Amino acid sequence: MNNINTRIKSLKEESMQSLSITPDKKNEVLSEMKLLLTERKSDIFKANQKDLADAEKNGIPSPIYNRLIFDDKKLKDIVKGIDDLINMPEPCFRTVLKRQLDDGLTLEKITCPIGMIGVIFESRPDALVQIASLCLKTGNYVLLKGGSEAKHTNRALYDIIHTALINTGLPAGFVTLLETRDEITELLSCHDCIDLLIPRGSNEFVQYLMNNTKIPVMGHADGICHIYVDKHADFNNAIKIIVDAKTQYVAACNSVETVLVHSEIAETFLPKLAGALEKNNVKLLGYEIPKNIMDCEPATDEDFATEYLDYIVSVKIVKDTEHAVKHINKYGSHHTDCIITENDSESEKFMLNVDSSGVYRNCSTRFADGYRYGFGAEVGISTGKLHARGPVGLDGLLTYKYLLRGSGHIVSDYASGISEFHFKDL
Amino acid sequence: MNNINTRIKSLKEESMQSLSITPDKKNEVLSEMKLLLTERKSDIFKANQKDLADAEKNGIPSPIYNRLIFDDKKLKDIVKGIDDLINMPEPCFRTVLKRQLDDGLTLEKITCPIGMIGVIFESRPDALVQIASLCLKTGNYVLLKGGSEAKHTNRALYDIIHTALINTGLPAGFVTLLETRDEITELLSCHDCIDLLIPRGSNEFVQYLMNNTKIPVMGHADGICHIYVDKHADFNNAIKIIVDAKTQYVAACNSVETVLVHSEIAETFLPKLAGALEKNNVKLLGYEIPKNIMDCEPATDEDFATEYLDYIVSVKIVKDTEHAVKHINKYGSHHTDCIITENDSESEKFMLNVDSSGVYRNCSTRFADGYRYGFGAEVGISTGKLHARGPVGLDGLLTYKYLLRGSGHIVSDYASGISEFHFKDL
Numbered sequence A, B: 001m002n003n004i005n006t007r008i009k010s011l012k013e014e015s016m017q018s019l020s021i022t023p024d025k026k027n028e029v030l031s032e033m034k035l036l037l038t039e040r041k042s043d044i045f046k047a048n049q050k051d052l053a054d055a056e057k058n059g060i061p062s063p064i065y066n067r068l069i070f071d072d073k074k075l076k077d078i079v080k081g082i083d084d085l086i087n088m089p090e091p092c093f094r095t096v097l098k099r100q101l102d103d104g105l106t107l108e109k110i111t112c113p114i115g116m117i118g119v120i121f122e123s124r125p126d127a128l129v130q131i132a133s134l135c136l137k138t139g140n141y142v143l144l145k146g147g148s149e150a151k152h153t154n155r156a157l158y159d160i161i162h163t164a165l166i167n168t169g170l171p172a173g174f175v176t177l178l179e180t181r182d183e184i185t186e187l188l189s190c191h192d193c194i195d196l197l198i199p200r201g202s203n204e205f206v207q208y209l210m211n212n213t214k215i216p217v218m219g220h221a222d223g224i225c226h227i228y229v230d231k232h233a234d235f236n237n238a239i240k241i242i243v244d245a246k247t248q249y250v251a252a253c254n255s256v257e258t259v260l261v262h263s264e265i266a267e268t269f270l271p272k273l274a275g276a277l278e279k280n281n282v283k284l285l286g287y288e289i290p291k292n293i294m295d296c297e298p299a300t301d302e303d304f305a306t307e308y309l310d311y312i313v314s315v316k317i318v319k320d321t322e323h324a325v326k327h328i329n330k331y332g333s334h335h336t337d338c339i340i341t342e343n344d345s346e347s348e349k350f351m352l353n354v355d356s357s358g359v360y361r362n363c364s365t366r367f368a369d370g371y372r373y374g375f376g377a378e379v380g381i382s383t384g385k386l387h388a389r390g391p392v393g394l395d396g397l398l399t400y401k402y403l404l405r406g407s408g409h410i411v412s413d414y415a416s417g418i419s420e421f422h423f424k425d426l
Helices: A002-020 A023-039 A041-057 A062-068 A072-087 A126-138 A148-167 A182-188 A203-211 A235-247 A263-279 A301-305 A321-331 A344-353 A411-416 B002-020 B023-039 B041-057 B062-068 B072-087 B126-138 B148-167 B182-188 B203-211 B235-247 B263-279 B301-305 B321-331 B344-353 B411-416
Strands: A095-102 A105-113 A116-121 A141-145 A175-178 A196-200 A225-229 A256-262 A283-287 A312-318 A336-340 A358-363 A380-382 A390-392 A398-409 B095-102 B105-113 B116-121 B141-145 B175-178 B196-200 B225-229 B256-262 B283-287 B312-318 B336-340 B358-363 B380-382 B390-392 B398-409
Touching: A002 A105, A002 A116, A002 A141, A002 A175, A002 A182, A002 B321, A002 B344, A023 A041, A023 A072, A023 A126, A023 A148, A041 A062, A041 A072, A041 A148, A062 A148, A072 A126, A095 A398, A116 A126, A116 A182, A126 A141, A126 A148, A126 A175, A126 A196, A141 A182, A148 A175, A175 A182, A196 A203, A225 A235, A225 A263, A225 A321, A235 A256, A235 A263, A235 A336, A235 A358, A235 B398, A235 B411, A256 A263, A256 A321, A263 A283, A263 A312, A283 A301, A301 A312, A301 A321, A312 A321, A321 A336, A321 A344, A321 B002, A336 A344, A344 A358, A344 B002, A390 B398, A398 B235, A398 B390, A411 B235, B002 B105, B002 B116, B002 B141, B002 B175, B002 B182, B023 B041, B023 B072, B023 B126, B023 B148, B041 B062, B041 B072, B041 B148, B062 B148, B072 B126, B095 B398, B116 B126, B116 B182, B126 B141, B126 B148, B126 B175, B126 B196, B141 B182, B148 B175, B175 B182, B196 B203, B225 B235, B225 B263, B225 B321, B235 B256, B235 B263, B235 B336, B235 B358, B256 B263, B256 B321, B263 B283, B263 B312, B283 B301, B301 B312, B301 B321, B312 B321, B321 B336, B321 B344, B336 B344, B344 B358
Parallel strands: A116 A141, A116 A196, A141 A175, A225 A256, A225 A336, A256 A312, A283 A312, A336 A358, A358 B398, A398 B358, B116 B141, B116 B196, B141 B175, B225 B256, B225 B336, B256 B312, B283 B312, B336 B358
Antiparallel strands: A095 A105, A105 A398, A380 A390, B095 B105, B105 B398, B380 B390
16 A cells, blocks of 8 residues: 555655646657557457457446447547647746736736646546647646456557657656555545546546545536426427427436426426427426326426436426525536527526536526537546536646745835736736 | 524525515615714723733733733724725626526526534634624524633623614524634534634644535635745845845734745755845745755755744755645645746746646735735635635625526426527627
């Protein structure tokens, strides 16, 4: 155990050197990775076959089995992702503020890497390459711990990253793979060395990590998204959007779980919605919905706090926009919520008052995604409110520092009144 | 115990309403506070006299006693601070990104309050008013817990804030004062309701909180700041800056604790520095410094990790800038560190590679402060790297949300290729 702790400590010390790795060098290692991934693809596929055979032997559930597959398509996606990263502008050392404090005393705020990132992911081996590339581009040292079900594939992919680092003369410690289960416990205790933990996996998994470490965790806990159909809604839009938000990918955190309907349109709208959902194999659970409006299985209070991740949606009639907002702020997970309305003032009221990372009007909640927001590479989605909220791009892997350049400036001159600050943004 | 938990939960629910409080209304309550503070100043001073009498009776150490004093000068500072806040532009609902994703589908990122802030502070009662004002301006609900040694003053100040809220028709729950010690434990367990904890007090106190809650803590742990005197340094500048950084206010987190000196100038520079420090009653501890250069008490490895907060400075000779950087990244607290040099390339090397929230050239480390950076109101200084780093202005009390406005846009059209994203920043 102690062994890994020491290793992480020494990697942390080494990681400070990453600040002087040039943008070109970072792109060079990404290019080398791309090259090796293609050259050695048969090695990766062979390793993946072993994992898949083991998975079959162990009777692993099919969703996990599917995520485990690493084939030509996955490889193509990964190589494309690395290419995109290479073509993105250097994210570090960008000036985000430049201010003259006084004659000859200039403050500059620049972006820089956070330091050392821990990444723990389940099943999907492509996540290993993706997150390692993001960390290389941003100059963050990274410790990777993958699921044991993908161990052969992870090892093959890690070998490629390792070789790419060596071939380009970068420190091998830039990316480190941890392979035993004990190492997770050890990693979670290293809050002095690891600046940020990024989990990729189920909600339970993310929750477990959040409850068992003092390292800040960036991830999403739950996705209970709502669509509120206002009395000024265009019904066709409403139905099209709800069907998309529910069925385009049911297992996603940004798919809709609860539909709220304004009381004045419930009678006319709900039967239409029920028909459309039925056609798409979605089961509708109604909360205290009068039988004359719609006949369906009942939803309870508990349903409003449930992330179905399935072809199920709960429906509730609300008095007006204010009541919809109250319901969402109380039961929701502050992820993504939408109002369907043609009325600007109802929409603005909703968008101002819903306390979620994404508040939408007349479009699918499924748009909550870094790629769809135009962020390029996506680090993940955060349901936390600090540091990063909602879909997170490369920015989530950066912090900043303040540079102050003077020529003998001292504070006592300002305290005594000899000098005075003259703030001027440059 | 349970009682407070329930109260905090219901305040959290209520806090969502703060999103619709207008900028004018927020300034109105601040103006009312200002007015009442002046009107009722004799009540405050009387309450403060009680606390001071108790403090004297209990033999409280003089630095704490001094921080406890609330007099006309403190009142003037506080009123000035509220005035500054009123005159600052509304911090919430600022658009920080506006991007067209496709025809008729527009993403907007706006600032908004974080939600509910917990503030725990020791002795200084002026901190209560300052932090409450910052939270009112940013629309964050706030729970305040002050030190018991200031309980009468805190109560008098809180009564004024409470009255100001009532007089302007704002919810009384916007600012809540907790008064018993049990309530701290309870507050620390409310990570589901409290979004951010801001401690104001000693380092031990901040550390204790960090170790006893799952709520994110924004504060500073330690301030071990360095000044490195390069071989290209202007000696006069170096001495002037070191004296200021050490003596202008020794108990500050941004005062210098260790001076590193380039080996080539040690022989000529150190005796000069020793003379200047001696004149300012600063004790100099030397790490392996040859007797022929300077005769002084020895410093050990432990000194390099000690925040003296006193008229003491440790001195070490280093080979060059790279060794200075290594020492700082290893022993420092990533707070504020400075190079004294007339050479641009040494300076840039230092500024790039030192992993601290403030990296300076030729000026005093004491400049690390929100007011001196021109942030206006200061929330505090953060030694964390996430969310906020270094001196924190009002921005530290804000998060953001994404608004997406469409007209029936669904994701399946983009997945199937019927539609395509056309990103365009607006």
